[in-house]
Amino acid sequence: MKITVIGAGHVGATAAHRIAEKQLANTVVLLDIVEGIPQGKALDMYESGPVGLFDTMVFGTNDYSDTADSDIVLITAGLARKPGMSREDLLMKNAAIVREVTDQVMQYSKNPIIIMVSNPLDIMTHVGYVRSKLPKERILGMAGVLDSARFRSFIAKELNVSMQDINAFVLGGHGDSMVPVVKYTSVAGIPLTELLPQQTIDQLVERTRKGGAEIVNYLKDGSAYYAPAASCVEMIDAIVNDRKRILPCSALLEGQYGIDNIFIGAPVKLGKNGIEQILEINLDKPEIEALRKSAAIVEENCNNLAPLLA
Numbered sequence: 001m002k003i004t005v006i007g008a009g010h011v012g013a014t015a016a017h018r019i020a021e022k023q024l025a026n027t028v029v030l031l032d033i034v035e036g037i038p039q040g041k042a043l044d045m046y047e048s049g050p051v052g053l054f055d056t057m058v059f060g061t062n063d064y065s066d067t068a069d070s071d072i073v074l075i076t077a078g079l080a081r082k083p084g085m086s087r088e089d090l091l092m093k094n095a096a097i098v099r100e101v102t103d104q105v106m107q108y109s110k111n112p113i114i115i116m117v118s119n120p121l122d123i124m125t126h127v128g129y130v131r132s133k134l135p136k137e138r139i140l141g142m143a144g145v146l147d148s149a150r151f152r153s154f155i156a157k158e159l160n161v162s163m164q165d166i167n168a169f170v171l172g173g174h175g176d177s178m179v180p181v182v183k184y185t186s187v188a189g190i191p192l193t194e195l196l197p198q199q200t201i202d203q204l205v206e207r208t209r210k211g212g213a214e215i216v217n218y219l220k221d222g223s224a225y226y227a228p229a230a231s232c233v234e235m236i237d238a239i240v241n242d243r244k245r246i247l248p249c250s251a252l253l254e255g256q257y258g259i260d261n262i263f264i265g266a267p268v269k270l271g272k273n274g275i276e277q278i279l280e281i282n283l284d285k286p287e288i289e290a291l292r293k294s295a296a297i298v299e300e301n302c303n304n305l306a307p308l309l310a
């Protein structure tokens with residue numbers, strides 16, 4: 001198993017280290033456009049092996065030929081937002097970066113599974129899909145796992161219970177229009193609505209929607225990376241170990257939920273072949289409407305990008 005991480009910044013480096021520690025691959029390649037950064041960070045990670053107790057080979061490079069025959073490629077290259085910016089403000093610059101990166105990756109790997117991380121997430125996943133020409137099962141975006149993790153952590157804190165017992169689903173686009181599905185959120189199987197008043201649930205939902213911005217406002221010069229990297233690694237683990245996990249990921253919908261030809265967060269079954277199934281669960285009317293509204297925003301942005309993708 002060879003896993004390449006493109007972008008040796010906050011998310012990429014943190015994810016690469018977790019992948020190595022968990023020994024999810026024999027080789028982890030860390031690639032960045034800046035010379036020295038991926039080499040230095042990868043060597044530092046590799047040197048943590050004897051005390052971190054892992055044997056994964058980690059090496060850094062600026063040369064795409066080193067990524068040849070990757071099984072999984074995690075794309076984290078691009079700009080991160082600063083306070084006051086929306087993820088969509090990164091659109092044009094990151095689309096150009098993701099386009100170039102995807103083209104380069106595909107020159108050296110015939111049939112990788114690509115997990116997109118760069119923002120705005122659902123649109124960048126579309127860019128990766130169009131440029132890579134990979135089958136739709138092999139390209140997906142990381143967002144729902146992170147948004148759900150945030151929602152779960154807020155619920156655990158509110159109820160003073162273990163994070164382990166909380167199940168939650170956040171669907172839709174990775175932006176203010178995301179759709180936390182309260183109906184399918186439970187604590188050890190007990191519906192959340194039986195444990196918390198609606199007003200508190202609404203507050204937790206709102207905090208989840210703005211979870212990314214909350215961190216940006218603290219950090220000032222970048223965005224979250226520990227929870228994002230952990231979320232990427234959960235998806236990679238599901239693929240590497242063929243776990244058939246049901247996780248919310250940005251996937252190409254083709255008619256499900258009345259949405260066609262758009263990448264948006266939906267529950268998928270993740271295994272060794274990538275997306276093995278997209279689950280169409282029962283949603284209430286307001287949730288369906290929110291999901292479609294979220295998809296319309298993604299579609300509009302993708303249409304604006306069409307000239308760049310040709």
Ligand SMILES: NC(=O)C1=CN([C@@H]2O[C@H](COP(=O)(O)OP(=O)(O)OC[C@H]3O[C@@H](n4cnc5c(N)ncnc54)[C@H](O)[C@@H]3O)[C@@H](O)[C@H]2O)C=CC1
Pocket residue numbers: 006007008009010011012031032033034076077078079080081090094097100101116117118119121142143146174222223224225228
């Ligand atoms: N989907 C999600 O839930 C999340 C998405 N993100 C997004 O992930 C991206 C990365 O975030 P961070 O790691 O915090 O940013 P960062 O600025 O720490 O790292 C980005 C890295 O990309 C590299 N890069 C830029 N252009 C490149 C190119 N053409 N080829 C190769 N490498 C290139 C930079 O040199 C830098 O090292 C951002 O777009 C951010 O918005 C971040 C957190 C969560």
Ligand SMILES: O=C([O-])CC(=O)C(=O)O
Pocket residue numbers: 080081087119146174211212213215216223224228
């Ligand atoms: O907020 C950002 O820009 C980064 C991100 O997507 C997140 O942390 O959810």
